[in-house]
Amino acid sequence: MPQQFDFASSLKGLKILLVEHDPQIANLLFLIFEATEAEVFQLCSADNVVNFLLEQPVNILIYDIQLPAFREREVIQQVRATPENNISQIPAIAIATTKNFYTETVIKKIAIKSGFSRFLTLPEVPDEIVETVLELAERVGALNQ
Template sequence: MSNESMFFKGLRLLVVDDDPDTRTLLTFLFELDGAEIVTAASASEALEVMSFFKPDILISDICLPDEDGYSLLRKVRNLEAGRGRKIPAIALTASVSDEDRIHALVAGFQIYLSKPIDLEKLTCVVADLAGLKQYA
């Protein structure tokens, strides 16, 4: 069990969601597996975090209070392009239409997941984006 509990050791995740319960749940989920998590409640807070925290993966809600997840991703992509990086990004949203999914993927998110969040699917997606062996 101890090997399993450190599956995400060294992985750095930035979770952006205006819902405190979602931030707490995802922090708990990934910290249990050894990841380092920083959370933000808004796009502006996330961009501030990016000044001192270099995440391996961005997990962001689309509907944020100050600006949406699409705008956040554009700003993150511009910031990271200057550093020669491209952070994989996962969109979380309550919007579940095909049109919304396509919009998120065209905007640059690698993965689109609807809420309520399927935690097992999310951990598998994070493992895949991080290039880790399949999460069991």
């Protein structure tokens, strides 16, 4: 039996921007991150990601690459090209809800090549989502701020 990760308070103080249009997925992620005491902001479209980040600094970006009018390359390239507030250095996780292995493999390659730090297929178990966010946050020292 896999060991359960106790993620209560594990992301306390971390600020996460969730770009997700599906209310069910957004609610699932909000519940998971609420249990970790992270602060989550949500945008339902990709239109204002960089503007939001300029106004409200966050530690992690989680981006649904299956958004309508999908423009993951454009959005992540804008993020990576924005030096203000260290926006270009924000760890970014691409998420998708496919369980088709071929599609998942292709999307993952596109996401990583485009500039995302990680790719997750949802719904993952909460432990895997939290562990991925925790790993990226620790890598950039976001939990020590």
